[in-house]
Amino acid sequence: MSADASESCIICNKSTTRLCNRCKSARYCSTTCQHADWPTHKLLCSTFSTFGTSSRPTNEHVRAIFFPVDDKKPKVIWLHCKWQDDDDYGRYQLAQVDSILGSDAPVGYPYIQYNPVLKRGLSDTICVCYRDTFLIDGSKLNKSIAGITATKPGQYHDWRGPIIAYGKVGLGIDQTNCKDLNMNDFRHITDYFLSYNTNHTPAIQQSIGIKMEGVKINCVGDQKIFNKPYFEPIEVSSVDPIFSEQDSSDIAERIGLPIFTRRCPPNPIWAKDQDDKVFERQSPFNNQDAGFLHLCCDPKAIYDPRSGILGWGWASQKWQNNVGSAIVVRQDKKPLSPLHVEALCKYCYEEIRPLLAHSIGEYAPEEPMSKDVVLAMICRPTFIIKWYKLLDEKHEKGEFPEDPAPYDV
Ligand SMILES: [Zn+2]
Ligand SMILES: [Zn+2]
Known part of the structure; x- marks a missing residue:
């Protein structure tokens, strides 16, 4: 990574210490660059300069930028980002956007971590929130964003309904702390609206650092509410917490992957609506496949329910209850495809789980098979057999995936 991005001119990336005289927030290397930013900067500069941080209602409030439907200009507002204490996920701040966006629609919230116009990565994340259904739910044209896109000729996305942007500390995909936005961030948001869908550069979900191909196993909530596939290809950044606070899979380890x-x-949209009929009496957190991936095959593992470890043949409690969606990457950083993960999960569930069940006496009065025999069967050859079985199943359904076997990528 080069010099801290925040010390660069917000128009041309040149390193500079000059700030806009009025708002003391946007950074420019020259009056030329300041003039270039003026058509959009002026929409917020004076509002921003008079928005005192001493008026912060509580230390849970962050300075956010609101794009109202019926006003030509965006606004600076205090957004309540309430600390949540979650047994499983620890502490994180949850932005209270319902009162602004309405609680009757799911919230879309792309992360801006890369500015495709400036071609530079951001050092923190900007989260943009809108009604995910704004194109079909009768939402009105957003005039404050139309005011921004009007500054440059071109065809723009049809932004509708109220939209709000706020900051999150750091990169990755689930940061815990929210933060204030400034006028440089306003430029990044402006560039997001101006570049969204207008060229082939993806404007969202990009971040600095190396990215690798991973897979998200979507839980019932993410599948039913957001229409996500069971196994979804995703890009995982090298700064993702998966590389510092991860779990692993005994079975995947043993087969050499x-x-x-x-x-x-959890996404608050489905987490709070657990009785919703679309879940068909399942918990929206349900994610059986992710659970089976974590079946314990360590013959020395002890049964210690207080720390959530249930020992041989069982996934730890963390992977049994309220699992939610899960992310998987390869430790060797090679690409992992949805089909690879599907094969791994099926292997764990259909092939290995019955063996483990046998070894813990579930087939009584049969004498339980020994752990050593089970371990000997968890190996590359049995996985490869499963891999080709899965390909056959796909062929029968008329699908012809071209993924190489995971050992061959
Ligand atoms: Zn400049
Ligand atoms: Zn200014």
């Missing part, structure tokens, strides 16, 4: 895994925080 070691992986890192982690759970994703």
Whole structure:
């Protein structure tokens, strides 16, 4: 990574210490660059300069930028980002956007971590929140964003309904702390609206650092509410917490495909609507496949329910209850495809789980098979057999995936 991005001119990336005289927040190397930013900067500069941080209602409030539907200009507001204490996920701040966006629609919230116009990575994340259904739910044209896109000729996305942006500390995908936005961030948001869908550069979900191909195993909530596939290809950044606070899979390790895994925080949209009919009496947190991936095959593992470890043949409690969606990457950082993960999960569930069940006496009065025999059967050859079985199943359904076997990538 080069010099701290925040010390660069917000128009041309040149290193500079000059700030806009009025708001003391946007950074420019020259009056030329300041003039270039003026058409959009002026929409917020004076409002921003008179928005005193001493008026912060509580230390849970962050300075956010609100794009109202019926006003030509954006606004600076205090957004309540309430600390949540979650047994499983620890502490994190949850932005209270319902009162602004309405609680009757799911919230779309792309992360801005890269500015495709400036071609530079951000040092923190900007989260943009809108009604995910704004194109079909009768939401009105957003005039404050139209005021921004009007500054440059071109065809722009049809932004509708109220939209709010706030900051999160750091990169990755589930940061815990929220933060104030400044006028440089306003430029990044402006560039997001101006570049969204207008060229082939993806404007969202990009971040600095190396990215690798991983897979998200979506839980019932993410599948039913957001229409996500069971196994979803995702890009995982090298700064993702999966590389510092991860779990792993005994079975994947034994077959020579070691992986890192982690759970994703629940999406509040489905987490609060657990009785919703679309879940068909399942918990929206349900994610059986992610659970089976974590079956313990360590013959020395002890039964210690207080720390959530249930020992041989069982996934730890963390992977049994309220799992939610989970992310998987390969430890060797090679690409992992949804089909690889599907094969791994099926292997764990359909092939290995019955063996483990046998070894803990579930087939009584049969004498339980020994752990050593089970371990000997968890190996590359039996996995490869499963891999080709899965390919056959796909062929029968008329699908012809071209993924190489995970050992061959
Ligand atoms: Zn400049
Ligand atoms: Zn200014």
